[in-house]
Amino acid sequence: MISLLIISFGITLIYLSIAERMRTYNTLIAVQGALLFAITYAELKDIDVWHLVLILLETLIIKVIVLPYFISRLLIRKHGGGSIAMVVPGFVSLTVVSIIIFLSFLLSYLLHDDQIQVKYFTGAIAAIFTGLYLIIVHKQVFTHMMGYLTIENGIFLLSLAIGNEMPLIVNLAVLLDVFSSVLILGIFINRLEAFSSLDVDQLKDLKDS
Amino acid sequence: MIEIFLVITIILAAGTAFVRNINISHIMVFGYFIFLAGLGVYMAEHVGETFSEYFLSDYMGLIFMAVLIVISFSSALHYITFAKKREVRPAEAALHNAGTIFFTGAMTGVLFAAHFGVLWAFVEATTIGASILIYHNRNHESLEATWKYLFVCSIGVAIAFAGILFLGLASQEKGSIDFTYAGFKAIAPTLYPGWLKACFLLVVTGFSVKMGLVPLFNVDIDAKDAAPSQVGASLSSVLMNAGFVAIYRFYEAFSGTSILPWMNTFLLITGVASLFFAAVYALRVRNIKRLFAYSSMEHAGLVIIAFACGGIGYFAAILHLIMHSLTKSSLFFQVSQMHRIYNTKLDEGIGSYLKINPIGGLVILLGFLSIIALPPSGLFISELMMVQALITNNLWWLAVIIIGLVLVIIYGLATRMLGILFINKPNGNIYEKGATVWESVIQLALILLVFYIGLLRPQVIVDTINLAIKTLPI
Secondary structure (H helix, E strand, O other): OOHHHHHHHHHHHHHHOOEEEEEHHHHHHHHHHHHHHHHHHHHOOOOOOOHHHHHHHHHHHHHHHHHHHHHHHHOOOOOOOOOOOOOOOOHHHHHHHHHHHHHHHHHHHHHHOOOHHHHHHHHHHHHHHHHHHHHHHHOEEHHHHHHHHHHHHHHHHHHHHOOOOHHHHHHHHHHHHHOOOOOHHHHHHHHHOOOOOOOOOOOOOOOOO | OOOHHHHHHHHHHHHOOOOHOOOOOHHHHHHHHHHHHHHHHHHHHOOOEEEEEOOOOOOHHHHHHHHHHHHHHHHHHHHHHHHHOOOOOHHHHHHHHHHHHHHHHHHHHHHHHHHHHHHHHHHHHHHHHHHHHHHHHOOOOHEEEEEEHHHHHHHHHHHHHHHHHHHHHHHHHHOOOOOOOOHHHHHHHOHHHHHHHHHHHHHHHHHHHOOOOOOOOOOHHHHHOOHHHHHHHHHHOHHHHHHHHHHHHHHHOOOOOHHHHHHHHHHHHHHHHHHHHHHHHHHOOEEEEEHHHHHHHHHHHHHHHHHHHHOOHHHHHHHHHHHHHHHHHHHHHHHHHHHHEEEEEHHHHHOOOOHHHHHHHHHHHHHHHHOOOOOOHHHHHHHHHHHHHHOOOHHHHHHHHHHHHHHHHHHHHHHHHHHHHOOOOOOOOOOOOOOHHHHHHHHHHHHHHHHHHHHOOOOOHHHHHHOOOOOOOO
């Protein structure tokens, strides 16, 4: 069951690499949140029930409801669903992310560590590097934010690998979500409208000479 | 006590954000600092004790707590003038003061945390506080700096979190996950070194944004430039110290393991790379605030290099951080006055400063002499110890390279500072005549303290630093 969910998580990464519309990105991030919610339940169901309920609620509310809602409300509606300028052709991104997933699997498998659960590690490392790839190849603030949220989902997945013994770690990972949703979305995105097309090229006033 | 302090921090910060009377808002900040000082005294009286497994009082935390109190208090005093002269609206001042309280509370948490998870959470909290402060001017520049700072810090703390997760994976192997410093230090030598190395690499990379080191230094420079000067002072001093303490906690916990030489090499590379970038940028930058920011990066690099050398280098690193905090914050405070007079941050628009604002010019002159580590500055002592530590480690060739890079930065600073003080002619109007004397007096007092420590090396400071580093390998 968990393997199936993590494979689905990997598929969302592939879709993210070729997405061309803000709405698609947002939906994929929400789907990742829902998958993480299911994985959390499957992996942590043996921990203290109140703790589990708290983590599940936090995951569901923040990753599946709050973040996608705010993104939709603050950005997508104001930019008419918004298409994303593809700096790198879709098939190149598709190839790169596929290679990232393959290498992540290879790395997890080759490490041969008893403590590494290959499936978690593969999903997490692939998500972290896919997020970094999105940030590097895109020039819009929106896609940078999506890249960051993908990294964060990867880290959340990694935290689940040891969450059974240390629910505090999962709580801290959730704290990372709260942090990003409150600050990045709640306060600054509506201010960033000042940069009309949300292009990072407009964020170049601060320089050395 | 510290738990109560943190709860009060959140309540007071939230309350201050809604106060629309500027004077009351300032009073709330100073009330908080009295409380902060009280906490400092309490922690000093209970040194060596842990509080509910998540917090502890040790000499390392206490040293930087003392610096935090002095700098934060000075910064809040300077903000009163800043708010008055700039005619800051009550709502903006309220948010700034709330941010100050939250930021200071978060840094206190970093200093006294006893648990890696809690430490990480407080480092993350400093980002929230700092972002509020950087955004103060609400213009295009501050928005850009805040966005970049927030975004890169978020990635930085996420990377550091991945490092902490590796700690979990490493200790899971032994069947116990104890993230307290003491608990982890006890089992660290039995853990797989590969995980520890991965953790340290990620933590230093992630927290480099707080200390202003390579690789995530860029946003830190932008933040110090776009934020009000007193905020730049805090970012360059107390936040840098907090970043150092965060890295130190991991270093100390791993110092009893076989990865110690590897950690030292890694820190050495990070420090030299930081110094190199600081030297390159210091030569071309024309903006005084950015110049000071790169100078902070230089000193962060020096601190990490000294620390990586071990032995006397540990002492030098801590002393250097204290001295640098006092000097650099004074210089940043003075930039605020300079900006009011010339309405520019670029060196070509600023001139004859010693003549136009003699006491402010004196601050810049003495601050410059202190920051380049000219005797009797306390920074001279610490830098001398650093060179000694490098030579003791048979790294004389590296000492030569480092001295060369420092000389390049001194050249960059000297051409700008001496130009501002004596050579340049003011390139435009003088916007404010008759500077606020008490501001400069505070700055002078901080710099003279650095000279006093450099000349007399008070035993209490020497003893406290020695107690702070006694758990490290010789």
